[in-house]
Amino acid sequence: MTFVSYKKDWTGNSRQNHDSVNTNKDKWGGKMAFSKGKRIEDETSKRIVDLAVNIGCREGADALTVTRLCRELNCDRRVIYNRFRDIDEINLVVAQRCNEELMAKAKNALKPQASFEENFIILIKTAFTYIYEKNSYFQHYTALYKVTETGIKNTILQEISALVEEGKAAGEVRAETDSHKAAQNIWLLMTGIGTMLAANIDYKYQDGLDTLLYGAEAVSAYMRTS
Amino acid sequence: MTFVSYKKDWTGNSRQNHDSVNTNKDKWGGKMAFSKGKRIEDETSKRIVDLAVNIGCREGADALTVTRLCRELNCDRRVIYNRFRDIDEINLVVAQRCNEELMAKAKNALKPQASFEENFIILIKTAFTYIYEKNSYFQHYTALYKVTETGIKNTILQEISALVEEGKAAGEVRAETDSHKAAQNIWLLMTGIGTMLAANIDYKYQDGLDTLLYGAEAVSAYMRTS
Numbered sequence: 510m511t512f513v514s515y516k517k518d519w520t521g522n523s524r525q526n527h528d529s530v531n532t533n534k535d536k537w538g539g540k541m542a543f544s545k546g547k548r549i550e551d552e553t554s555k556r557i558v559d560l561a562v563n564i565g566c567r568e569g570a571d572a573l574t575v576t577r578l579c580r581e582l583n584c585d586r587r588v589i590y591n592r593f594r595d596i597d598e599i600n601l602v603v604a605q606r607c608n609e610e611l612m613a614k615a616k617n618a619l620k621p622q623a624s625f626e627e628n629f630i631i632l633i634k635t636a637f638t639y640i641y642e643k644n645s646y647f648q649h650y651t652a653l654y655k656v657t658e659t660g661i662k663n664t665i666l667q668e669i670s671a672l673v674e675e676g677k678a679a680g681e682v683r684a685e686t687d688s689h690k691a692a693q694n695i696w697l698l699m700t701g702i703g704t705m706l707a708a709n710i711d712y713k714y715q716d717g718l719d720t721l722l723y724g725a726e727a728v729s730a731y732m733r734t735s
Numbered sequence: 736m737t738f739v740s741y742k743k744d745w746t747g748n749s750r751q752n753h754d755s756v757n758t759n760k761d762k763w764g765g766k767m768a769f770s771k772g773k774r775i776e777d778e779t780s781k782r783i784v785d786l787a788v789n790i791g792c793r794e795g796a797d798a799l800t801v802t803r804l805c806r807e808l809n810c811d812r813r814v815i816y817n818r819f820r821d822i823d824e825i826n827l828v829v830a831q832r833c834n835e836e837l838m839a840k841a842k843n844a845l846k847p848q849a850s851f852e853e854n855f856i857i858l859i860k861t862a863f864t865y866i867y868e869k870n871s872y873f874q875h876y877t878a879l880y881k882v883t884e885t886g887i888k889n890t891i892l893q894e895i896s897a898l899v900e901e902g903k904a905a906g907e908v909r910a911e912t913d914s915h916k917a918a919q920n921i922w923l924l925m926t927g928i929g930t931m932l933a934a935n936i937d938y939k940y941q942d943g944l945d946t947l948l949y950g951a952e953a954v955s956a957y958m959r960t961s
Contacts, residue, residue: 656937687949694924694950701923711882723913724920724954731953 549592556582557589558602565603569646573600604653608664611651614639616668625676626729632672633695633725634718636665640703641714648707652700660689666696673732682732691728698724775818782808783815784828791829795872799826830879834890837877840865842894851902852955858898859921859951860944862891866929867940874933878926886915892922899958908958917954924950 560581565573575589575596582588593599615636619628640651654663669692676682702717786807791799801815801822808814819825841862845854866877880889895918902908928943 654931656935660942661931661938690946690949691953693946694953697924697927697950698920701927705880705887709882712887716886720916720919723916724923724950727917727920727953727957728950731956 551592553584553588554592557592557599558606561599561603562606565600565650566607566644566647570600570603570649573603575599600650601653601655604650605664607647607650608668611636611639612665612668625672625679625681626733629672629676629729630722630725632669633699633721637699637703637718637721640699641706641717645707648700648703651703661693663696665699666692669695676732681734683734686732691732694728695725777818779810779814780818783818783825784832787825788829788832791826791876792833792870792873796826796829796875799829801825826876827879827881830876831890833873833876834894837862837865838891838894851898851905851907852959855898855902855955856948856951858895859925859947863925863929863944863947866925867932867943871933874926874929877929887919889922891925892918895921902958907960909960912958917958920954921951 557578560578561573564577564581573596575586578589578599579586589599593602615632618631618635620631623631640648651665654661654666656662666689670688673682673686673688673691677684677686677688682688698721702721705712706714706717783804786804787799790803790807799822801812804810804815804825805812815825819828841858844857844861846857849857866874877891880887880892882888892915896914899908899912899914899917903910903912903914908914924947928947931938932940932943
């Protein structure tokens with residue numbers, strides 16, 4: 510028997526930010542100046558994001574700091590803060606890039622002639638395997654999200670939700686299905702099992718995949734029209 | 736819109752321990768002496784566990800150290816290490832205690848006359864609400880597990896699995912149902928959503944519960960005999 514492997518606490522900080530204010534309480538309840546209103550979308554923004562993706566996915570979110578970005582871009586901190594609220598926002602942009610790459614791969618595996626249910630499972634399996642094959646830094650980004658008034662936002666979640674809506678349009682998914690809830694369940698299982706696999710050499714990929722597919726098939730059957 | 740709340744990386748360390756050896760590679764690949772073979776189950780063990788539960792659930796796993804236990808019990812480190820492999824093992828015992836308390840509450844809410852499906856949902860809802868009402872230290876312990884040759888071990892998971900087996904015996908759950916996979920899906924959703932709630936003041940309990948119940952109902956319907 511192998512013994513005592515467990516996942517670390519993954520509780521983040523409770524915080525509340527608002528888009529349209531230029532001061533905000535930071536994590537310790539103090540006040541910090543942030544970027545004002547709209548994001549500047551220019552070549553510099555693109556360079557910042559490219560560099561952030563490079564650092565975040567190769568060295569991890571801990572290595573991704575504003576100081577590091579400024580050093581490598583040879584620029585002032587204001588160049589960053591004029592474009593991004595804080596490092597959390599930059600991390601979310603990195604997550605979006607990682608997840609777009611992931612979901613492009615997963616959607617590429619879909620079969621045009623297959624049923625919704627078959628494609629739903631293919632998408633989940635392909636995405637999960639892609640996450641598994643990447644390093645833990647990439648895996649970290651697949652679990653990042655933001656909370657908005659309309660719920661949890663994460664690219665993987667949105668893409669699964671969109672597929673469910675397509676299934677509805679095709680008459681293969683019950684019209685009353687809450688595609689966001691279905692997708693959130695799949696995303697939680699996918700990232701939860703992915704993290705367990707990354708944390709335990711004794712927990713095998715096939716076991717993780719089988720558990721995920723059990724959940725995916727249950728959710729899929731629950732949505733079925735027939 | 737609220738912005739940029741995300742869960743922290745919850746990747747633990749990959750490690751492999753064996754029960755019957757008295758040396759073992761530690762997290763950094765070195766060698767450390769551990770307790771030899773069988774656990775000593777005596778009054779001192781009980782006092783250590785009681786104190787560990789007290790510290791762990793009130794001040795968090797970070798505050799729970801062998802040094803702290805020795806100081807409060809006024810004992811030598813060997814007293815601890817003769818009984819427990821390391822602090823990870825002590826944390827797992829604390830987790831077991833927390834989860835036994837939680838599942839006793841949840842099982843107490845079951846209705847003797849209700850169907851399996853109704854009781855399955857009651858158990859999940861009661862456990863989830865209990866976790867939500869506890870502090871984040873307690874929540875942390877609900878997500879602890881160990882990997883054994885037969886799969887993931889966690890008290891919540893085992894109790895849900897046992898309920899599914901009861902459903903099978905009563906003919907309300909399909910005989911071919913893998914109760915462990917079903918339970919692991921529910922446990923992952925329960926602890927995953929619980930952690931999101933703890934980390935984001937903007938993510939509401941009712942939204943989390945609704946998402947969990949969607950998954951629970953899907954798994955429940957998937958197991959149904961009729």
